[in-house]
Every structure is written in C-alpha cells, then in structure tokens.
Amino acid sequence: MLVTESIDEIRNTVKLWRREKLSVGFVPTMGALHEGHLSLIRQAKQSADRVVVSIFVNPEQFGPNEDFDRYPRKLEEDLKLCRKARAAAVFRPEVSDMYPGDKYFEIKIRELGRHMCGASRPGFFEGIVLVVNKLLNIIEPDIAVFGQKDIQQYLILKQMVEEFNHGVKLEMGKIVRANDGLALSSRNTYLSNDERLKAPSLYRSLSYIEKQVREGVDTPSLLIEHQKNELEAKGFEIDYLGVFSMDNIEPVEKLENGRSYILAGAVYLGKTRLIDNILIEL
Numbered sequence: 001m002l003v004t005e006s007i008d009e010i011r012n013t014v015k016l017w018r019r020e021k022l023s024v025g026f027v028p029t030m031g032a033l034h035e036g037h038l039s040l041i042r043q044a045k046q047s048a049d050r051v052v053v054s055i056f057v058n059p060e061q062f063g064p065n066e067d068f069d070r071y072p073r074k075l076e077e078d079l080k081l082c083r084k085a086r087a088a089a090v091f092r093p094e095v096s097d098m099y100p101g102d103k104y105f106e107i108k109i110r111e112l113g114r115h116m117c118g119a120s121r122p123g124f125f126e127g128i129v130l131v132v133n134k135l136l137n138i139i140e141p142d143i144a145v146f147g148q149k150d151i152q153q154y155l156i157l158k159q160m161v162e163e164f165n166h167g168v169k170l171e172m173g174k175i176v177r178a179n180d181g182l183a184l185s186s187r188n189t190y191l192s193n194d195e196r197l198k199a200p201s202l203y204r205s206l207s208y209i210e211k212q213v214r215e216g217v218d219t220p221s222l223l224i225e226h227q228k229n230e231l232e233a234k235g236f237e238i239d240y241l242g243v244f245s246m247d248n249i250e251p252v253e254k255l256e257n258g259r260s261y262i263l264a265g266a267v268y269l270g271k272t273r274l275i276d277n278i279l280i281e282l
C-alpha cells in the first residue's frame with residue numbers, strides 16, 4: 001500500500017493505474033478510522049480495482065469554537081486498518097500541501113445548506129465542498145463513497161459533482177452501528193463511560209418516530225417534540241430533531257406517500273456532538 005503526502009505522487013500513481021486500465025475508487029476521511037470507514041473502503045473495492053483513502057483533518061470545515069485541535073489523530077492505527085481493508089494507497093497531505101497560500105475564491109452553498117447541520121455550523125459545508133472539490137481534482141476517481149451518517153454532506157456533494165461536472169459517480173455507504181444502536185463515529189471516543197451509555201438514545205428516539213411514521217402518522221411534529229423532551233430529560237442538548245425532504249433538505253410538516261424523507265437529529269452530550277439519521281421512503 002502506497003502511503004504518501006505528495007499530491008504529485010498520488011496523481012502519478014493513479015495515472016499509472018489508468019494506463020493499466022484499472023478503475024479507481026476513493027474514500028475521503030479525516031482519519032481515526034472505525035468499522036464505518038472500513039465498510040466504505042470495502043464498498044469502494046466492490047466497484048473499483050484500486051481504492052485510494054485520503055486522511056486529512058480539514059481545518060476549513062471546523063468553526064472557531066469546534067474541535068479541530070482535539071479531533072483524534074491516529075495515523076499508525078489508520079494505516080494498519082487501511083492495509084487490512086486492502087486499500088491500494090493512502091493520501092495523507094499536510095495542511096500546507098492542501099492550502100499552500102492565500103485563497104481568492106469563496107464557496108457559497110444555497111438551499112441544501114440552510115437546514116440541519118448547515119443551520120448550526122456556519123461554513124461547515126463550504127469547507128467540505130472546498131476540500132472534496134480539491135481531492136476529486138487530485139485523485140480523479142471513477143467512484144467515491146461517502147457515508148449515510150453524514151447524509152446532508154452526501155446530498156450537497158452529489159449536487160456539487162453534478163453542477164461542476166466532476167466525472168465521478170458518488171455512492172452512499174450504509175451507517176454502521178454498535179450493538180446498542182449507536183452510529184459509529186470518530187467523535188464517539190470523546191464520550192465518558194456514562195455518556196457512552198446514554199448515547200444510543202438518539203437512535204432509539206429516531207427509531208421510535210420512524211415506527212410511528214411507518215404505521216401511518218403523517219404529521220409527526222408532536223411526536224418529535226415529545227422525543228426532544230425525553231432526550232433533554234436524559235441530559236442531551238438538542239440542536240435539531242426533525243423530518244426533512246430528501247429532495248431539498250427543507251423541514252417537512254406533513255408527510256406524503258411516494259416521497260423520500262430524512263429523519264435526522266443532532267444533539268450534544270456534554271461537549272460531544274452526535275448526529276444520526278434514518279431514511280424513509282413512503
């Protein structure tokens with residue numbers, strides 16, 4: 001497995017693969033890899049001959065009061081896991097490689113960034129669009145896999161790829177959960193023992209709302225308020241919990257048959273932000 005910090009080296013490696021008519025899959029990550037990332041790498045391996053994993057904690061997607069400095073960095077373990085998942089290359093640039101100088105352009109996201117995480121994390125998706133744009137230009141993969149846990153990220157990037165004519169097909173990887181239902185996340189390592197025990201309540205609330213919706217509740221707002229109160233009583237601080245349209249990520253009051261929805265929540269347990277979602281097609 002090639003491990004490189006160099007933009008030229010990863011580009012040249014991919015070029016050589018292309019000359020051999022090998023297809024290229026890409027899994028961008030910020031490291032601190034867990035089973036969720038490994039399932040994305042395995043999925044990419046199903047669709048492509050060679051898989052590149054990038055490991056880059058992107059400063060542009062962290063707000064001034066967020067956890068850029070304490071975000072977990074575990075390069076040696078990550079490389080072992082990438083080898084095990086049979087990645088062909090790991091691209092792990094330094095911040096100075098990705099952002100060497102002044103930036104003269106600014107990205108603005110319209111509709112898709114207004115709600116869910118876009119509402120409470122100004123600049124977050126702009127930072128993601130910036131870095132993924134750069135990474136796709138560097139690697140030029142045939143396919144790239146992003147996890148459903150970050151569903152808003154996936155939908156924004158899917159639109160970006162279409163609007164900016166990137167020649168890559170995006171795939172969505174399923175959420176991988178711990179036995180008690182908690183969605184795996186690199187940030188779960190921040191949780192204290194007590195918080196870790198409480199953390200699956202977010203998924204339980206989402207699952208409860210999902211069940212009611214599938215049984216015919218078409219205006220779930222009271223149900224959602226009730227679940228918010230329950231979570232707050234357990235010590236969670238709610239950022240959002242609600243149903244959003246899969247088409248435009250707008251909040252939805254009344255659900256209709258034949259449409260697709262994202263039932264999603266973001267909460268804080270202590271200082272740790274947890275997000276989760278369930279997709280519902282009616």
Ligand code: PAF
Binds near residue numbers: 029030
């Ligand atoms: O999902 C992530 O880990 C990051 O947002 C990504 C896509 C690697 C961009 O930094």
